[in-house]
Amino acid sequence: MKDTKKRAGSHDVARLAGVSRSAVSRAFTPGAYIADETRERVMAAAAMLDYQPNAIARSLSKNSSRLVGIIATDLENPFYSQLLVHMSTELQANGYAVLLMVSRSSHIDDYLSKLLQYQVDGVIVTAATLSSSMAVALQRSGRPVVLVNNYLRDGGVSSVSSDNYRGGRMVADLLVEAGRKRIAFISGEANTSSGRDRGLGLKDRLAELGMTIYAQESGEYRHAEAAEAARRLLSLSPRPDALFCANDVMAIAALMVARSEFGLRVPEDLSVVGFDDSDEATRQTFGLTTVDQHLDDMASKTVSLMLATISGDEKSVQHVVVPVSLVYRATH
């Protein structure tokens, strides 16, 4: 029975400092009307009891929790875990805390409603497709939402994503200039806007140059599936002389398969280009030519948009596009 002590409340601090409970509240509220001398006395008492204001009660009273919900999918992919790190860091720096929901692609609705129960001030959804029923539920709840690296066709909710279409076009130019004739594409998950646009950019630019995509397989954004896709593509005859992968993870899988299973030299026999510029692409052994999505930029633009929407500075639905840039390394 030693530390059965309850957590100290503002009432206890007030009594110890010889002031009212309101004074304690004001002492902890920046910019509130309170005499310096009083604040100091309150702070001293608070330190003595190691009092910390109860954020739950504060949230209830102020009708704002300073919580932002993040629904994260595919965290095994380093791209998304890094994105999470950057967004969290930035949110924390702005005085918000992160309520995390890890989702296996579906079930989003349940997680979302749980987030809403916790009165989050906003929700960031990464890489997952929002059911349209949930989109309207959110709209109605009035909570801001931002989709990252994905967007909805019918434009009801804000989004931030990189310029995937332009990235695809840039890769087309790069490969054609390198003299490639049979350009194959390993796509990501079918229902993601990001993967769709990357393929579309490639296809459109090739068409402008009088070419077409030589062959296409789905790699589901994952290593094993991409390796399978690469095996199928590289078994074609004539064999493709370039592989554009919608993902660095898949590009590295393809690279491994090309080198160790097909004995191909990269880039002499085959170009391989990825998308993301993940840490792994940097490794000397891979030296992967890829498209930089400017992850940090994407994260901070997402957070900025979220905060602006929460504060009411931004009332309209926004679709932010983050520019991409080619990273020339050794595989093209």
Add this chain to the structure above:
Amino acid sequence: MKDTKKRAGSHDVARLAGVSRSAVSRAFTPGAYIADETRERVMAAAAMLDYQPNAIARSLSKNSSRLVGIIATDLENPFYSQLLVHMSTELQANGYAVLLMVSRSSHIDDYLSKLLQYQVDGVIVTAATLSSSMAVALQRSGRPVVLVNNYLRDGGVSSVSSDNYRGGRMVADLLVEAGRKRIAFISGEANTSSGRDRGLGLKDRLAELGMTIYAQESGEYRHAEAAEAARRLLSLSPRPDALFCANDVMAIAALMVARSEFGLRVPEDLSVVGFDDSDEATRQTFGLTTVDQHLDDMASKTVSLMLATISGDEKSVQHVVVPVSLVYRATH
């Protein structure tokens, strides 16, 4: 002025259903004393207003937030991001939500106190060293804490970690049986218990076999630093014939350096052994021999311990050790 509607409260539901507010609360409380017929009427009204109980208010009233704080470091390392995924999933399955704090190794105290302000029911700290001042602050706050993959010497707080010491010993046996004579060690960060114990296990077992660690360098658990360490070690003469790395990330870095910069054949010229059994180690190109930490087991034991401590079933400080096992692949 269409959706200026405030979120519906239990009061609104009660009025619509023609019952008292208490009845609404009871309808949403499993096992509460309420007639089936009343519950149904309440639920119908709730659905009509799409009412969801306010978790913040509930937390305040029940003095329990059903939030668990997680302080995460080194999320770039796939091991830790996977750990986060598993723990979150399991917590969510048990009706808890996760309050995430991403930390750059230090500053932990600030994040921790923020978590406490949000009245989290418990805190899980991964891989970071807790300042002893914070350890006592936690102790005093009465909130359960579990350290994962790290522990404190002075045993004040519970922990879950794999049997790093035994893992080190197993690797020693493996390498000696493979006929290796000059076994070098690439260690992780100096102040982590995990890294320390892995090295200690190796050293102790080698000593029992009449051998010593041939050389040792720190790789800070990171790719670039480990590559540097590998370069230094492989430049020694005579050159080591085995590299035990405290981490898969570092083992793969060493593997790349050994093959592409020193032209060594693995395992003919050199053994490389890692620790974690990450997805990357699985890749055929690497085929890394490593120590499986049974990540999922670790995660679920952590969550179980946390939940047991929260519910009061477990009052004492526990140190759970998760068994490890060797994974024989192609690099030893």
Add this chain to the structure above:
DNA sequence: TCATAGCCTGCACACGTGTGCAGAGCCAAT
């Protein structure tokens, strides 16, 4: 000495929910 203005402070209510307690209604047994 008195009036006035200005700075602070305390009162009291609000935020939305959980729950102990007393009592209402009903059924069955005596």
Add this chain to the structure above:
DNA sequence: ATTGGCTCTGCACACGTGTGCAGGCTATGA
């Protein structure tokens, strides 16, 4: 008819904080 017991409901208080409003105190000027 009376009593006892059982099931359910509503009242009212509690959780810990923010904040509008009125009023107290001090200083200044007349």
